[in-house]
Amino acid sequence: MLPLAAMTWEEARDAGGPGSVAVLPVGAIEAHGPHLPLETDVIIAQAMARAGAVRLIARGTSAVVLPPLTYTAAAFAQGFAGTLSLRPETVTATVLDIAGGLRRHAFGVLAIANAHLDPGHLASLDAAVSAIRRDGGMAVAFPNLASKPWALRLSDEFRSGACHAGQFETSIVMAERPELVHDASRAALPPNPASLSRAIRNGKRSFEEAGGDRAYFGFPAQATAEEGRATIEVLGAILDEAVQAELAARAGQAK
Numbered sequence: 001m002l003p004l005a006a007m008t009w010e011e012a013r014d015a016g017g018p019g020s021v022a023v024l025p026v027g028a029i030e031a032h033g034p035h036l037p038l039e040t041d042v043i044i045a046q047a048m049a050r051a052g053a054v055r056l057i058a059r060g061t062s063a064v065v066l067p068p069l070t071y072t073a074a075a076f077a078q079g080f081a082g083t084l085s086l087r088p089e090t091v092t093a094t095v096l097d098i099a100g101g102l103r104r105h106a107f108g109v110l111a112i113a114n115a116h117l118d119p120g121h122l123a124s125l126d127a128a129v130s131a132i133r134r135d136g137g138m139a140v141a142f143p144n145l146a147s148k149p150w151a152l153r154l155s156d157e158f159r160s161g162a163c164h165a166g167q168f169e170t171s172i173v174m175a176e177r178p179e180l181v182h183d184a185s186r187a188a189l190p191p192n193p194a195s196l197s198r199a200i201r202n203g204k205r206s207f208e209e210a211g212g213d214r215a216y217f218g219f220p221a222q223a224t225a226e227e228g229r230a231t232i233e234v235l236g237a238i239l240d241e242a243v244q245a246e247l248a249a250r251a252g253q254a255k
């Protein structure tokens with residue numbers, strides 16, 4: 001499976017066409033505890049994109065993985081060094097411009113493999129997805145992991161809302177990029193069961209306000225590479241199913 005950025009233009013031309021899928025991994029450059037790299041969500045999104053594309057290709061669907069969107073809105077982590085947060089409108093405009101380029105070159109579906117759950121970021125993606133749908137030129141699949149039905153497929157820790165740099169995310173980085181995990185500090189971290197999603201609903205606006213004064217939530221000491229590998233497969237299946245649902249809906253409309 002050749003990523004788009006490694007293709008020649010002629011290979012990219014041949015990868016397009018009706019029903020072809022371009023998968024955009026979307027992460028962030030954002031603090032992830034004392035044990036994980038700033039690019040954690042980029043690593044997770046790329047793993048999800050790859051696992052989803054493998055499933056799509058196995059079904060006979062043409063799928064390519066795009067270079068990741070690494071910068072995005074990350075207001076909750078802004079107080080922590082290294083976090084680089086864009087304005088939400090910049091994110092929306094960037095995704096719309098990427099979609100415009102894909103549509104021009106005849107890709108049929110934009111599939112967003114998103115691993116970053118900051119509310120301003122999710123709103124910026126929702127705005128882009130709505131605009132692409134209004135425009136009607138291409139289909140778009142965006143399974144929001146924080147909402148049903150997808151969240152039900154993920155771990156108890158994830159669904160509790162203690163889902164930033166905890167067991168869920170740490171496991172995936174251990175599976176994908178073990179050399180980037182500060183493992184001694186990870187293994188010694190005390191649990192932080194504070195729920196980020198509940199804090200967001202209650203109007204909190206930063207990790208510090210939400211009870212994450214070292215930019216992690218959940219149970220990173222319990223993370224394993226084995227859990228990470230299993231989670232990546234679930235994320236790939238979610239992306240695949242979201243694309244299938246989108247393609248089926250388009251086929252229904254066309255009749």
Ligand SMILES: [Zn+2]
Pocket residue numbers: 032040041115116164165169
């Ligand atoms: Zn994350």
